[in-house]
Amino acid sequence: MxxxxxxxxxxxxxxxxxxxxxxxxxxxxxxxxxxxxxxLLSHKIAYGMHRxxxxxxxxxxxxxxxxxxxxxxxxxxxxxxxxxxxxxTKPLESTEARGITYYxxxxxxKGQVSRxxxxxxxxxxxxxxxxxxLINNAAIVVGKKLLDMSVDEVDRSLKTNLLxxxxxxKTFLPGMINNETGGTIVTVSSVIGHLGAxxxxxxxxxxxxxxxxxxxxxxxxxxxxxIKTILVTPxxxxxxxxxxxRTPNSFxxxxxxxxxxxxxxxxxxxxxxxxxxxxxxxxxxxxWYNVLPVGxxxxxxxxxxxxxxxxxxxGRKATESKEKDGSxx
Numbered sequence: 148m149x150x151x152x153x154x155x156x157x158x159x160x161x162x163x164x165x166x167x168x169x170x171x172x173x174x175x176x177x178x179x180x181x182x183x184x185x186x187l188l189s190h191k192i193a194y195g196m197h198r199x200x201x202x203x204x205x206x207x208x209x210x211x212x213x214x215x216x217x218x219x220x221x222x223x224x225x226x227x228x229x230x231x232x233x234x235x236t237k238p239l240e241s242t243e244a245r246g247i248t249y250y251x252x253x254x255x256x257k258g259q260v261s262r263x264x265x266x267x268x269x270x271x272x273x274x275x276x277x278x279x280x281l282i283n284n285a286a287i288v289v290g291k292k293l294l295d296m297s298v299d300e301v302d303r304s305l306k307t308n309l310l311x312x313x314x315x316x317k318t319f320l321p322g323m324i325n326n327e328t329g330g331t332i333v334t335v336s337s338v339i340g341h342l343g344a345x346x347x348x349x350x351x352x353x354x355x356x357x358x359x360x361x362x363x364x365x366x367x368x369x370x371x372x373x374i375k376t377i378l379v380t381p382x383x384x385x386x387x388x389x390x391x392x393r394t395p396n397s398f399x400x401x402x403x404x405x406x407x408x409x410x411x412x413x414x415x416x417x418x419x420x421x422x423x424x425x426x427x428x429x430x431x432x433x434x435w436y437n438v439l440p441v442g443x444x445x446x447x448x449x450x451x452x453x454x455x456x457x458x459x460x461x462g463r464k465a466t467e468s469k470e471k472d473g474s475x476x
Contacts, residue, residue: 197419198329202229206278210254211285213239215386219409255306257314264318277322282333283312290460293348308353329373334361341433346457375421391461
């Protein structure tokens with residue numbers, strides 16, 4: 148039942164149908180319904196029909212899945228009976244309890260990606276076949292100004308945050324295309340890819356590239372309607388990746404909890420849909436920023452504080468060292 152029906156029914160108990168308050172309420176309810184139908188139609192035109200998803204038959208590959216958003220998704224699917232393969236450089240504890248298989252892999256190294264793909268197919272091909280869901284979630288943050296970064300740090304960042312997507316898609320997509328039930332590719336990008344930010348030049352460039360890659364790939368896959376693509380562009384996530392960063396404006400850009408993003412990703416995968424997930428609200432409208440006059444863009448950056456956010460950055464390495472020392476994080 149649509150949420151507007153209940154208040155409309157209550158108003159109908161005390162108002163005649165031809166009174167002004169009732170007419171306004173009906174008009175508003177009609178408007179909301181038309182917007183909902185228009186959004187539904189727009190989604191169907193943009194993304195097509197859904198694919199059938201049976202978790203018992205799905206093989207889900209998650210890069211960067213030993214912490215944060217990736218770990219949440221892996222644990223949910225592991226507990227629900229799907230076959231989950233986590234690729235990460237950081238070890239995963241208690242994999243049996245979570246129903247997850249861990250593969251040590253640096254996704255910035257195409258050789259390691261190819262090797263692990265062979266291991267995954269060897270482990271699951273007999274029972275289920277090739278991977279059907281790829282979630283490209285792995286990321287690193289250097290958190291330095293461009294001139295303070297070494298060339299090696301730039302290379303490492305771009306390989307992990309951008310080139311790894313090419314490696315994994317090239318590796319796993321052919322199997323999805325050959326699979327009768329198709330597959331789903333999830334690309335975890337960021338609003339920073341649209342906006343850029345001080346001390347995030349490498350990360351912003353990579354995420355802009357990831358978003359462009361996703362859109363280009365989706366266009367190429369129109370000939371394969373059973374392959375679904377999901378683009379995720381969240382704001383600042385409350386994960387170890389951005390440990391220490393304090394959002395300078397919690398009203399305009401509140402910190403996003405990974406569990407909320409995970410719910411939306413899992414929902415889209417389960418329904419077999421292509422989608423664009425942007426959280427919080429401003430992330431869905433961030434493209435309009437580039438339409439503003441450059442003067443207003445500068446004012447918006449100053450008000451939002453986007454270029455001050457990384458001044459308190461600590462990062463994942465600090466949290467890992469505290470874990471080793473037994474200190475609270």
